[in-house]
Amino acid sequence: MGQEPTRSARRKGGRKPAETGAPRANLYDEVTARIILELEGGRLPWVQPWGSVGGGVAPGLPRNALTSRCYSGINVLILWGAVIENAYPSQGWLTFRQALEAGGNVRKGEQGTTVVYADRFTPEAEKTRAEAEGGDAKTIPFLKRFTVFNVAQCEGLRPDLSGDPVPLPEREIVPVAEAVIAASGVEFRVGGARAYYAPGPDFVQVPPQPAFFEQINYYRTCLHELTHATGHAKRLDRKILNPFGSKDYAREELVALSGQSAPPATLQ
Template identity: 30%
Template sequence: MSKNFKALPAQLSDKLAAEIREGNSLFQKPVKDNGLPAFVKPINPTTGKSYSAMNTLILGMQRHDDPRWMSADAARYAGNWVKKDEKGTMIEFPKTSDIQAIRTADGQRIKDGAGVTQTKTVEFEKPQRSQAFLFNAEQLKDIMPLDEFLAKQNEAQTLSPIERAAKLIEDSKAVIIHGGQEAYYDKQRDAIFLPEMESFENETKYYQAAIHQLAHWTGHESRLKRPMEGKFGSLDYSREEMRAAVAAILIGGDLKIGHNFGQHAAYMSNFVKILKDEPFEITKVSRDAQKIANLLLGNNQKREQKQGAEQQGFKVGDEIAYLDTTYKVLETKNKSVKVEDADGNRKVLQPNYGLHKSLLEAKYNPREREIGEEQENGLVEEQENTHKIGR
């Protein structure tokens, strides 16, 4: 990699700061000129897998109307092809293992009788950052029409976006007090204050405001215990605002209700300053925003319920996206499984193999882990000196 390569978080910070200065960031312009949401939650159409918060921001900031994103290899394996001259969007993920060719003592690849190179899985002691380029469905040929894909995706969804938002708020059990003209979270009283619904332009705007304040509510010491010190207008105050704003984007995209930051002008200059002076703060912001979204959307509970309801095993025909390729299950025998990757390499995996465990995890828990999440515990939280958050 070139010595001049700028780390991905820094690239994201630069782009986001530039968009804020131009007045067209996701915070400032939640709806595009075509009337569609500026942010569409990215997903892998083969697995239904979503991406980590930072990668979600990177992909969402491309402003595509189609939520589907895949690598060129995964797209080709699914029977789709990248259109000529299209450029991929780089994301970053933690790589915990690598598949390497088995070689002789003098470095020659060992092949089987069919001429296929034999491989082994090497597990890393620590996750290593790895990059991949993804392409949006709008950049691919021969892919299912978006309307058809969305119809299939929404088949099991019986609630409207408004109903889902209302249920999310109800399920949170947060104390919400209606009245007045301000929307904010009072951390001393651990209560959200909102104007009456009739004060908003429509129901959607009300629920968008409520979700934003609910994001602040998660920071209480009895929940995610985030530092929320600083007076209105300070950099510390703005750090919390950025976390809530990104979380509201993620949640609004998941519920398909959209987001609206509302009174954003007071925070934008501080956002730019933070992004410029501390470009890697966006990594922490994204990680905290993911925790907020997980808590409010109940993702952890859903995952446990899904795992408990399904038998933990492989089925012939399973297609599992893992790292930068997709594995297809060709055969199962006892607890072993025969798979083929996107390049046509085949192998038999025993239950004690690292790749076997990783593919099983990827099938039943399709998510991207963030590097360094365990390294956040050194923060010292001082006593909060202001009560109203998110005004």
């Protein structure tokens, strides 16, 4: 769910927050609240693999700029949200100490972003019990928080740090996928910031390929929406006008998910 169990409670230019004596907020509840906040803001980066063309945000997963290790789990959502909210031009992040190790520092007054590290541990008493009684020792899951700063919040960093991916090319055409789209006979429109199939007018629309963080997801999205189009009355005549959250809606999404995959030899 995360990396780097580095302890760093420093915020705002490296100062530790004052101790208030109030009980620590339950980290699980805090992470859940962050997810809800993203949902209410209309941001679904775990299912929407595209952004906006020319938005200035580097493509790819958030990563540690010192170790080049990508973040995972909920941390991807948290850090993508911070990049979008603050219009950071980089997906690179550092802890306060790592910024110092990289020859620079966090600029005074900058606010860090809290991410989490997930792991499991085995209590000594449980190890003793397992040795005495046999069987596997039970482990206990835990979450630990730490604070990171985008490289755009730092200054004086050495120039050989892990850089952001090179800008995406205008298009990476996969001929076999283009042939599938053309052979479908469905009107296909490219543009805007949404991907959808419109059953009434019977057309598919997807964002332009350069908007996708990984360009292969353009074709996966195309095939997903085209699979919905196969349910039109003049094709397979599936029940595709279903209310969101219903069983029929979920069933149709499963059908479309099966259609968006393609052989690795052609699409990867």
